[in-house]
Amino acid sequence: MKYIAEFRNHAAGAGLAAMIREAVRGRVIRIMEICGGHTITIFKSGLRELLPEGVRLISGPGCPVCVTHNTFIDHAIALSALPGVTITSFGDMMRVPGSASSLQKEKARGADIRICYSPLDALEIARTEPGRKIVFLGIGFETTAPGIAATIKRAYSEGLRNFTVLGAMKTVPAAMRALVAGGEVGIDAFICPGHVSTITGLGIYEFLARDFNTPCVVSGFEPLDMLRAIHMIALQLKEGRAAVENQYTRTASSDGNPKARAILDEVFVPCDVAWRGIGVIPGSGLAIAPAFGAHDASAAFDIRVPESHEHPLCICGDIMRGMRTPHECGLFAKACTPENPVGACMVSDEGSCATYYKYARPA
């Protein structure tokens, strides 16, 4: 585990912080970290304390659980009530509030809802329990989507007709484009998600540097990774450059993972999808391609769910767009807590509100 301890070294961190201070020189730079994993690192390691005053870190919409629309939860809950249906899901979807309930509450009421660590676990259930209809809740970004794609392919080749995926997978660059093009938030640079980039490669961010003059640095998830990425951004801004650079060279390459990209292209097609708190972003979703339609739960089950509604005072949408912080929400730490979440950002461990609540709540 030395590999981890070295990336949290105090002296090296102090050295990088001094280099950032030197590059920033009192200016204000606003950096958005897209990925919830980065938000956690910032708070869990107390990184802000090491940074100079002018470096503002803004948390973006990068928690796949948080951006999953509550209509999707309502849809999953409706499916769980059908006879013979087993819902399988990643663990952190369990507490997400839908319009009226959550998967965890429905499980307690007797619905057959099981936590999986991999979509392949759900496929195994489909093999061993052929009498049940197994629905996997397919959420996530480019990181998890290839595994879901591979699982759908395997179900297809094995002819496992009782395995379907209810999909709400999303792609990161479309959301980044919506954020900078919307212009609501002044973003000087992006810290780009390391794991997504490991799959996609670096090319997906080029438009941000080219068309929006916004530096992008792909970063790892340890405190020193992030300090180094912030320094690379500070240097670009100081020198008036905007380029896509890679701090996470030990994992992410410029080409990404061609095999994973190929399977995404084979199994999914781009679609418009609703992001919780943000709305529909055109072309930002991954729908199951018609060739694999037999494994698409939204087609296999004729279920309609009514339009869902958010709590009127919830500002999760603004928080995920980086316009406001959790401390500016009237519900935060009062009506909305991790035990009893109102908004999506409080649900997942990687949500901005949950992270603020856990690590930076005022006493």
Add this chain to the structure above:
Amino acid sequence: MNGSTKPVITLAHGNGGSLMHKLVNDVFVRAFGGTLAANPADSAILEINAGRIAFTTDSHVVTPLFFPGGDIGSLAVNGTVNDLAVMGARPVYLTCGMIIEEGFPVETLERIAASMAASARAAGVSIAAGDTKVVEKGAADGIFINTSGIGVFDGEAMGRAPRGLSSIRPGDAVITSGTIGDHGIAIYAGREGINFETDLKSDCAPVTALTMAAMSASPNIRIMRDPTRGGLATTLGEFAAGQSFGIEIDETRVPVRDDVAGACELLGFDPLYVANEGKIVLIVPSADADSVAAALRKIPIGAGAAIIGRVTGDHAGTVSLRTAVGGHRIVDMLAGDMLPRIC
């Protein structure tokens, strides 16, 4: 019958008749012996010196029933023993209440009883009374065990029992008796069939030797606690909640096994919140911190004891962590279950 000829528990084993007496005698009296064997009546009659006693109860449910380093039997004995020990008491007697699901293999019950007997011997306690109920298939998950226990304040530790929360002062030291998170990760790996390719075992053990050593080293122990469910973070949070002091711990001083740290990274857990079953956390005056830590290190299960932080006059009511990279953050109590994350 499903073809197997291995004996299983049936509802008849719980009906108070001859089958139940045979089960109690063959399994429990044979394993626990001593006081239980000498007291075939409705209550055990115990000889205890008059004065204060510690008295507690704890129910135990765990999946899987057997895991690296322990089983539900050792957990049921040590859980109650440890709740007594951290109060400064010497645990002496336990009761054992079993709720068994119809169809449970007798052989497994015998293994659990043998483990309880061995754990009781190691902890120096007698299992003095017991009860067995059998419920219909599906009404329980295999077996549930409740243990209650009595501890006495005598011998070396007399008058040295911890004074409690109100005695804690800014400047006091926070000590843990060893690595944290071993039990929770061992259970998790066993339950989910995850193989971390290590020899990681639960730390399930009686902590009486640790608490006695600490009290021998210092007459001024402020508080002791066994950080079970919710882990170190929750125990420290309970110490600080609503108090006029805060607690600050140093991440680099908190002992965590490499494999536990690695498993937590992989699963998205924080070792500060992972359960322990054979560790204690203590708050002691700073002047006594080194001698208490040294006394703990002389006990085999305390070899990894470390001073991990201190009580502060500021940020009252909260626990703060100085991170390895040099920042600070709040250490909150666990909210809800830890759920493995998506990515």
